[in-house]
Amino acid sequence: MRIFLFIAALFATGSSHADWHYDKQAIMGTEVHLQFWVDDDSRADEIKRAVMDEFRRIDTALSPYKEDSELSRVNREAGKGAVKISQELADIIQKSLYYSDRTGGAFDITFATLGSLYDFRKGESADIKTTESLLPAVNYRHIALDREQLNLAFKDPRTKIDLGGIAKGYSVDRAIGILQRFGVQNASVSAGGDARLLGDKRGKPWLIGIRHPRDRSKNAAVIPLENTAISTSGDYERFFIDDDDHRVHHIFNPATGKPTDTDAGDTGSDQDKLISVSIIGPQGFDTDPLSTSVFVLGKEKGLALIEQMHNFEAIVIDANHRMFFSSGLEK
Template identity: 75%
Template structure:
């Protein structure tokens, strides 16, 4: 579907088209990451208005879905849904419904109830849940505890200890909402991103957008640069939020719901025995998924990361309209079949 060749070079900016039009840029810290916006528009005043509308939407979504804001709808749900059914917004119901869809598609590899244990981690302070706590809460982790009634618009957790976190889907949803706003304003060429999630409208004035996939162990480099247009791309990696523990293991933010712990990726040691390398063959440190919208590519990139190389790529092959690039713990890159042989 995507006649893509991976390009290992940067491209200079182009400015084709009407001389009175130009690129407009903005960057703001929202949703715990940097939101970047680049649009082509002929009117500076209206471009400023459009930019403000997009950033306001990111802030609105953050205010509703952040687990760190006490007054967010998500926080209120986590406080009360374990006690009984609570009324939720159409937006939250839709996001939870989509999350449950991917939980079923992945046999629970994608599961927003990971927060039952994951919420006890603090990556800035290098804190993690101990084994006893993790083991005691593990039975409260599982998407089957989520009882969503779309008809009545209510949500209930069957286990009172269960909590949810939408970090694996909310930013993908947000970039899609940003694109909706841009299209309402008639924008035909734009690039909007929030952390590892990006959506592209059109091309870059006659040439494709060149989207970099960050090198998972050297933030100053790209592992690959991909030419794209009119699509979404989401990347999940063990380098986004992490710390190194006393045993030299990388403790990161992508959890395996089956264990209640961060998905095992790779140790910090650079030298590994051949046996260790063989054990790591399925473990991933970066996953990028390409598809029509971020609402799908975001949860899919998380799913593939948790599933590992073989099962993760098999999932992508089953999903119509999606492609993936994965980097394993030995820093080897693999591609889904639609990307061909770069």
Template identity: 70%
Template structure:
């Protein structure tokens, strides 16, 4: 009888502890987007501490990696690296190194030097770069201009006009860092997202997280809802930052380094039929699923620029990664692992 009583007491104590555990939520504007945090934890006071630690990490990364903050490390590097080697932090060196890895893997479709021209666009005011400026700066774009020396901790630009932007990789890195912090506190179930990048820790207490992929032409709808757990997902789309120019062309923030211009999507106003001959290759939304945001973030941009066939082929050759793409004709396609066996 005594052991049974101990068992009942233990069960009662466990139930009481579980009853006090709950979901904690927060949403803050950081890194030029909305950062969402949801996690399960049993101690309210400690949960507030965890929440602050995660959001402080996003703010730290924004302060270091934003090209819009004059005093950020990235801005300093952009000002000085064209004149000679600049000492950089281990963190920035790691991010640039990863960026160069994907530049090589995609033969330049992913390239952080797109900012050489991309930084001259203003999507809020509908300002784009004229053709003369584009032609004059195109040869300053190219990852081969980036001379990273990991042993010395320096970065130099081979062309003094070159600039870099980490918008295609920094948020993926940031959600990974957030999950690292959550793990340090013993959190086992969480969902962290920053714009189009999300990292899921564990499941949603016995069921998968349901992650919506936004409809690229109707922000009130999802094109798909994917059950996921313990993984990362990044989405790149031509609807995130864009304007329609005087010629009815969609001008968006995902650049093709080969042209120095936004990657061609459906060159028309919303709601009209795409008229491009390459409509079946042209993508308007790409979602990549994989172990870490540090990889899914640059991969979603890469697939977007590469187009449907080359982009899906890239994902199909990578173990542990899958992709969902939507072309300019609003058709959805899947990488081999999601599409299932072919007849």
């Protein structure tokens, strides 16, 4: 009898079964959430580690806050002459430049020239004189990228870049690729306002909440989605209220070198100001920069841009807290 019990316990210990697995870690200045279904849960820890390690690798390379990152090295040296960069960084900058051209400069990673002078924790911003002085250096056309030689230079020595409007979308795509290589077919990965969904939630859609931009305890909408990406940009993510009672947030208008104006007033232009933008599309590498672009462009031009693009939809909330949808979501 004792032998039988020992053998039964041994087999029970070595068994594995299918189940959902979860992880949450602080990386890239936000919380990374991972949820996936795996048929053999003995591999769950290995999968979690591989996904989170990839987020850390990207953060190490692309963070503007880490002095030894590739991005920080570029910002120190590219204004003095061409510098060698990785294939990965070249690909991300190329995608960024594509959206700069496509949006007439509404998406522009050189916003960091002035954006780097803002400290949202301390409530500090660039003064008017500094803004006027550095504004000419905010222009994506100052970026000289040689993809064949993997060289990058800035034509204005004062120019700096920040990939905050595209790196998280890129990262969730990379995470999904890792999950697929492990054979995972159902998963959700999110980093801040960017999420990518693999398959459905085992026979039902994923329900993705779009946060109410003025009440963090509520959702403005809940969207059923599967096998897609969604990115949300809002003026509530990183901000402070200045001495004039204006909201100063992290989404910059490259044309002014200042945060995009989202304060509601008494004019009809408030109908065009946006405080939240969500873009749905095939991959985060596109939805992330598009959510920023539409936010800067405003409701009319932003929705018009999405209507021109195949397989993309938008949900926007204006300064008067009204919600609007692209035509594909109204059907």
